[in-house]
Structure formats: structure tokens, C-alpha cells
Amino acid sequence: MSADRRRRLERDALSLLEAIAVRAEAGRRLQGDSGRAVLRSVVEATAALFDAEAASIALYDAASDRLVFEVAAGVQGQGVIGLSISPDQGIAGYVFRTGQALALSDVERDPRFGRAVAEQTAYLPRSIVAVPLVSDERTIGVLEVLDKRSAASFSLRDIELAAIFARQAATAISATRVERDVASLIASSLRALAAGEEPRTATAEAIVAAATADLGRDDESGLWALADAIARVRTADPAQLELVTDILDALGRRAGRDTRRRRRARPGSDAGEVR
Amino acid sequence: MTDLDLPAWSEPFVGQRRAELEHLGPFGVLDRDAAFGGSDGSGVRVAIIDSGIERDHAAVGGRLIASYRVEPTDEDPIVVEDPEAIDVVGHGTACAGIIHSLAPGAELISVRVLGPDNRGKGANFAAGLIWAIEHGVTVVNLSLSSRSEALFGLFHELTDEAYFGNVLLVSAANNVPGPSYPSLFSSVVSVAAHDVPDPWTWYYNPRPPVEFGAHGLDVDVAWRDGGRTVATGNSFAAPHVAGLAALIRAGHPAATPFEVKAMLAATANR
Numbered sequence: 001m002s003a004d005r006r007r008r009l010e011r012d013a014l015s016l017l018e019a020i021a022v023r024a025e026a027g028r029r030l031q032g033d034s035g036r037a038v039l040r041s042v043v044e045a046t047a048a049l050f051d052a053e054a055a056s057i058a059l060y061d062a063a064s065d066r067l068v069f070e071v072a073a074g075v076q077g078q079g080v081i082g083l084s085i086s087p088d089q090g091i092a093g094y095v096f097r098t099g100q101a102l103a104l105s106d107v108e109r110d111p112r113f114g115r116a117v118a119e120q121t122a123y124l125p126r127s128i129v130a131v132p133l134v135s136d137e138r139t140i141g142v143l144e145v146l147d148k149r150s151a152a153s154f155s156l157r158d159i160e161l162a163a164i165f166a167r168q169a170a171t172a173i174s175a176t177r178v179e180r181d182v183a184s185l186i187a188s189s190l191r192a193l194a195a196g197e198e199p200r201t202a203t204a205e206a207i208v209a210a211a212t213a214d215l216g217r218d219d220e221s222g223l224w225a226l227a228d229a230i231a232r233v234r235t236a237d238p239a240q241l242e243l244v245t246d247i248l249d250a251l252g253r254r255a256g257r258d259t260r261r262r263r264r265a266r267p268g269s270d271a272g273e274v275r
Numbered sequence: 276m277t278d279l280d281l282p283a284w285s286e287p288f289v290g291q292r293r294a295e296l297e298h299l300g301p302f303g304v305l306d307r308d309a310a311f312g313g314s315d316g317s318g319v320r321v322a323i324i325d326s327g328i329e330r331d332h333a334a335v336g337g338r339l340i341a342s343y344r345v346e347p348t349d350e351d352p353i354v355v356e357d358p359e360a361i362d363v364v365g366h367g368t369a370c371a372g373i374i375h376s377l378a379p380g381a382e383l384i385s386v387r388v389l390g391p392d393n394r395g396k397g398a399n400f401a402a403g404l405i406w407a408i409e410h411g412v413t414v415v416n417l418s419l420s421s422r423s424e425a426l427f428g429l430f431h432e433l434t435d436e437a438y439f440g441n442v443l444l445v446s447a448a449n450n451v452p453g454p455s456y457p458s459l460f461s462s463v464v465s466v467a468a469h470d471v472p473d474p475w476t477w478y479y480n481p482r483p484p485v486e487f488g489a490h491g492l493d494v495d496v497a498w499r500d501g502g503r504t505v506a507t508g509n510s511f512a513a514p515h516v517a518g519l520a521a522l523i524r525a526g527h528p529a530a531t532p533f534e535v536k537a538m539l540a541a542t543a544n545r
Contacts, residue, residue, distance in 0.1 A: 088389055094326060094364045097389050097396060098419035101450045102366075102508035105493065129507075134453055137422045153493050154507060156285040156468050163451050 038172035039071045046145055046165045047073040050158065053125070053147035056080050057133070057169055058092055060141055067092055067142065076123045076146065092142045095130040099139045101163060103129040105153030129154040131162045133170040143169060284448040284467035284509065288478050288488025293469075297545065298481040305541040311519070314526035316378025321414040321521050322407040323374070323514075324400065325367030328385035330360035334372030334497030336379060343406065344387040345399040352399050354386065354406040363389055365499035369506060370418050370514040372497035377474060377518030380525065384412060388419075397421035401429055404444075404457075408437050413524050416517040417446040417463075418510035420455040430456035438462040443520050443532040447513035448485040459484045464520065464536055468492055468512040477516060479543035487539065489515040 039057050047055040054077030058067040066084035087093050091104060105127035125146040133141040143166040148154060154162075286292055320340075330339045344357040362368045371383050386403040400421055407415045415437070421430065434457045437444050444463040449455035458465050465484060468491020469476070478488040491512030498504040516539065523535050530538065 088363055090364065094366050094389070099422055099449060099451065099455075100419050100447065100508065100510050102506060102510050104504050104506050106505040132451055134422065134451055137424050137454065139422065153505060156289060156470060156492055156507065159450055159508065160283050160285070166451070 035172060035176040036071060039169055040073070042165055042169040042172070043071050043073040043077070043143070046143065046162065047077070049161065049165075050145050051149045052145045053077070053149065054080070054123070055143070055145045058085070058096075058142050058144070059133070059173070060087060060096060060139075067096055070141075074146075076125075079123060091128060091130045092144060095132050095142050096139055099132045099134065101129075101131040101159045103127070103154040103159055127153050129158055129162050131159060131166045133166050133173065135170045135174040140170060140173060284450060284485040285469065285488065285491070287480050287482070287485075288467060288469035290470065293478065296478050296480060298479065305538060307542045310538045310542045311522045311526065314378075314380075314522040316381030316518070316521040316525045318528070319378070319381045319414060319521045319525045320384060320412040321374055321378070321381050321416060321517060322384045322386055322410075322412040323367055323370050323416045324386045324388055324403045324407060325370055325416070325418055326364035326389045327357070327362035327367045327387035328360065328371045328383065329362045329368045329497075329499065329501065332368050332372070332497050332501055334375060334503070335368065335383065336375050338375055338379070338381065338383045339371065339385060340382045342385045342387070343403075344390060345402045345406075346390070347399065352402040354402060357385070357387055360385065361387075362499050363387070365497075365502070365504070366418070366510065369494075369496035369498060369504075369511060370416055370517075373474070373494070373511065373514035374416065374518040374521065377515065378521035378525070381414075381518075381521040384410075397423040397426045401426060401433065404430075404433050404437075408433065408440055408442050413442055414517055414520050415442060415444050416514050417444060417457070418513045420446065420449050420458045422454055423456075424454055427454070427456060431460060433457065434460045434462045438532050441531060443524070443535050445513050445517040445520060447509040450509060462532070464516055464539065466491075466513040466516045467509045468507070474515050474518075476544050477519065477539070479540040486536075487516050487543070488512070491515075 043055040043057055046052070052074060054072060054074035056069050056072035056077050058069045060066075061068050061084070064084065065087065067087050068084040069080045069082065072078055072080050085092060087096050091102070095101060107124070107126055107128060123146075127148065128144060128146050130142050130144045132139040133143060143162060145154070145158075145162055148158070287296060327344070328335060328339050328342065330342065339360060342357040342360040343354050345352045346355050367385060367387065371385070374381065374383065384407075386407055388399045388403040390399070400419065404415070404417070434444060444457065446458040446463045446465050448458050448465050448467045450467075457463050461483070464487060466487045466489050467485045469478060469488040470492045471490065472493065474490045476490065480486050480488065489512040491509055492507050493505050494507070494511045496504060496506045496511060498506075519539060520535055523530060523538050527534070527538070
């Protein structure tokens with residue numbers, strides 16, 4: 001390989017890596033924000049429909065074994081964001097553990113009720129409805145609505161309406177979790193490949209060849225999808241990272257070939273015209 | 276709402292829809308006097324599988340005779356005595372208070388299945404149910420259910436075991452879509468809430484799966500730390516029917532779970 005060609009390849013690979021990094025980061029930010037945006041829009045719609053003082057969503061975090069309030073709507077709801085509670089206590093805990101929706105009103109009649117949480121949020125509700133967020137067979141969190149302004153308590157119909165909103169939220173959450181599952185699937189494939197007997201470079205070439213086999217000359221979407229997915233692998237160990245690097249190199253070579261092919265095509269006929 | 280795939284189990288029991296419950300049952304002569312007359316639930320043991328029961332709560336009237344909790348182990352969860360007799364939420368005490376208000380003579384047993392361990396929620400629940408079936412209670416209140424499809428077979432087996440073992444399971448319907456065991460099995464008495472503020476009003480729905488509607492809207496209930504609150508949900512409808520079932524079982528000790536259910540249906544409001 002001439003020094004000239006090597007430099008060109010390195011340059012191509014570097015620019016490809018940069019592009020991948022930018023796209024992957026943009027994708028990550030978009031994904032995180034859009035998931036949260038859907039949850040926020042669900043609690044906002046819930047609070048508006050019920051004409052409630054506040055609505056919030058708490059999700060279960062298995063690592064800390066806590067229910068964490070992720071989003072909230074309403075002036076009285078803001079204090080709860082970021083708060084975490086034990087999943088075996090209180091209304092939210094009961095609903096989370098049992099999957100059984102329920103509503104309480106006249107809450108202040110029991111001065112001890114929820115006092116600890118209320119003190120942290122500086123807001124003690126008069127009435128509350130809590131429904132589970134159910135994804136597949138699992139309860140993954142709880143949607144709560146506090147203090148309907150037009151009535152002293154929540155009706156049976158309110159519980160069912162809240163359950164509809166909870167289903168929207170659960171669907172949004174499971175969609176973002178599927179994305180995460182894809183990333184972990186790729187990570188585990190990489191782990192298996194990195195542990196294999198095949199020389200790493202050959203493996204990397206094989207992966208890229210397989211991923212780009214059906215790629216049209218002008219269609220880079222498959223290549224980008226692979227690049228994006230690989231760039232999302234953040235938890236790889238050193239051996240896997242080397243393989244990731246090899247794959248990115250192979251992608252770079254592939255991109256270099258494409259570029260050369262295009263250069264050759266450019267001066268030709270209309271049929272060979274590419275954008 | 277009907278076009279949304281939502282099990283609005285309370286709907287048949289609420290407002291004008293109740294007119295559709297009109298049903299000519301085969302028990303013309305069986306009235307409430309015959310079913311409940313003179314009974315206060317004495318001699319019947321009711322297990323409440325829930326968040327625990329506060330032994331000293333005024334609403335329980337000193338009728339809590341035993342307290343147990345499910346403890347997770349490396350293998351199957353086990354049931355151990357819970358001498359403290361606490362309620363980690365208030366929910367189980369609410370259910371106990373409702374049952375005691377209807378059947379003051381019945382003995383109450385708490386089986387707490389909510390604890391610090393989040394794994395194996397369904398398995399803990401099943402362990403509590405197995406314990407209740409094997410320990411001489413004749414009415415079990417289940418204001419909770421499991422969503423785990425993997426436990427379908429186990430819960431199906433347990434409901435059959437209860438039914439053939441003369442144990443009546445009263446189970447709150449779950450208002451959220453998806454599987455819910457054992458509340459949707461035919462041998463249990465499944466209950467949703469209605470909106471009539473009266474513990475002595477209940478309805479029979481001839482169109483299952485949820486067969487009974489009972490008081491579950493704005494129910495004045497006992498809560499944790501000796502307190503009270505006002506609660507809404509199918510959770511609070513189920514113990515009303517469990518209390519009625521305890522009365523029937525005390526007055527008609529020979530009645531099987533099937534016959535108790537039939538008597539509840541025959542004496543329902545029309």
C-alpha cells in the first residue's frame with residue numbers, strides 16, 4: 001500500500017469516526033430527551049384533563065431499589081422531581097408492588113399520612129389517585145394525580161382514565177427500553193466475537209461485509225445504522241474495544257472504496273451520476 | 276371508552292348501566308334473612324393477604340388472632356410468624372376493618388406479602404395463598420393479583436385447590452389491562468367497585484368475568500398508624516364481599532364455595 005493511499009484511508013476513517021461520534025451523540029441526546037418529553041407530555045395532559053394540582057410519574061430503578069419521580073406537571077408537582085421513595089411504602093409503593101390502582105381522599109385526616117414525603121416536596125395533597133405503569137407483564141412505575149380541583153375525591157372513572165394515560169407512558173418507556181436492548185445485544189455479540197478464535201481483523205471485515213452486503217452504492221443507511229449501533233456500545237471491555245476499533249477501520253476502508261468508486265464514476269455518463 | 280381495550284370492570288355496576296344487570300336467577304325464595312339472619316361471622320376465619328394488619332387498630336376490634344409474613348429465601352419463599360403485626364402501607368388494615376365491620380365475630384389472620392424484597396412479587400403472593408389454603412381459613416381476601424403469565428398455571432392450580440378444599444377466595448378485579456391472576460379465574464369470587472355509598476348494596480353481574488360489584492367509591496377506611504382515610508378502588512370492594520361471605524359461612528357451615536357464591540348472587544340487589 002502506498003504511503004499516499006494509507007494517508008487517504010486514515011483520513012477517510014478519521015472523518016467517518018468523527019461523523020459517527022457526532023451522529024451517535026445527537027441520537028443519544030434525542031432519544032433521552034424524546035423519551036422524557038413523551039412522559040412529560042403524558043403528565044401534563046393528565047393534569048390538564050383532571051384539572052389537578054399535580055401529576056407525576058415515578059419509575060422503578062432496580063439498581064437502587066427505589067421508585068424515582070422522573071417527571072411532574074403542575075406548580076405543586078415540581079418539588080417531587082428527582083425524589084426517590086422505597087417501593088414497599090406508601091400509596092405509590094403499594095400500587096407498584098400489587099399493580100392495584102387506588103385512590104385516597106381526605107388524606108389530611110390522617111396527619112401521619114405521607115408526611116415524610118410531603119415534607120420533602122413541601123406539598124401535602126388532599127386527594128390522590130395512583131395507577132401502575134404496566135409494560136408486558138411487569139409493573140415498571142406509577143402514575144399519580146394529586147388534588148382534582150373540581151371535586152374532593154377521584155371517581156372510579158377517574159381511575160380508569162388515569163390508567164389510559166399510564167398506558168401511554170408505559171408504551172413510551174418500553175419503546176426506549178427496546179432501543180437500549182438493541183445496544184446491549186450488539187455489545188454481547190461483540191463480546192462473543194472478541195472471545196472467538198478468528199483473527200480480529202478478519203472478524204471485523206466479516207461483520208462489515210455482512211452488514212453492507214446489500215448496500216446500494218448510493219444507499220448508506222445500512223452502513224450508518226451499523227456505525228451508529230457500534231458507536232453506542234459504551235460498556236465494552238478492552239478486547240471488545242479493540243474489535244470495535246477494527247470494525248470502524250473496516251468501515252473506514254469500505255467508505256474509502258465507495259469514495260474511490262464515486263470518483264471514478266463522476267466523469268462518466270449520466271447513468272453513473274451520483275450525488 | 277368501549278373502543279379502548281380497557282377492562283372497565285366497574286362500568287356494569289355504575290349509574291344507569293345497572294338496569295342491565297336485571298337477571299332472573301333460580302333462587303326466588305332465598306332472601307337475605309335466610310342467607311345472613313343472625314350471623315356475625317363467629318367461627319369463621321378470614322385470611323387477608325395484603326400489606327399486613329395493625330393489631331391494635333380500633334377498626335380491627337381485637338379480632339386479629341394471628342399475623343404472618345412471607346419471607347423470601349434462596350429457593351421458594353417461606354411463611355413465618357410476624358409477631359409485630361404491622362402494616363407497611365395501611366391497605367391491609369383498611370381491608371380488615373371493612374371485613375370486621377360486616378362480620379364482627381369473624382377471626383382475622385394477616386398474611387403480609389409486601390416486604391422489602393421486590394423480586395418474586397408473584398411468588399411471594401402465591402406462597403401466602405398456599406399458606407392460607409393449608410391452614411384452616413375458609414374465606415380469603417385478595418385485594419391484589421399477579422400479572423405474571425409464568426404464574427398462570429400455579430395460580431390456576433391454587434384456585435382449584437382452594438375450591439375443592441372448601442376455601443372461598445374473594446379477589447379484587449384489576450382495572451388495568453393485561454393478565455391478572457387469580458382474579459379472572461372462574462372459581463374465585465371476583466369483585467369490582469360500584470358507586471353506591473352503602474356496604475349492604477351489592478350487585479351480581481350475569482356477564483362474567485367480574486361477577487360482583489360492591490361498595491368501593493369513597494369508602495371510609497382504617498389506615499396505618501391508627502389513622503383513617505377515604506379510599507376508592509376495587510381493592511376496597513372485595514373485602515365487603517369477603518365480609519358477607521364470612522357471614523354466610525358462619526350461618527351455613529355446610530355450604531360449599533360454589534353455594535356461598537350462589538347465595539351472594541341470589542341475595543344481590545336487583
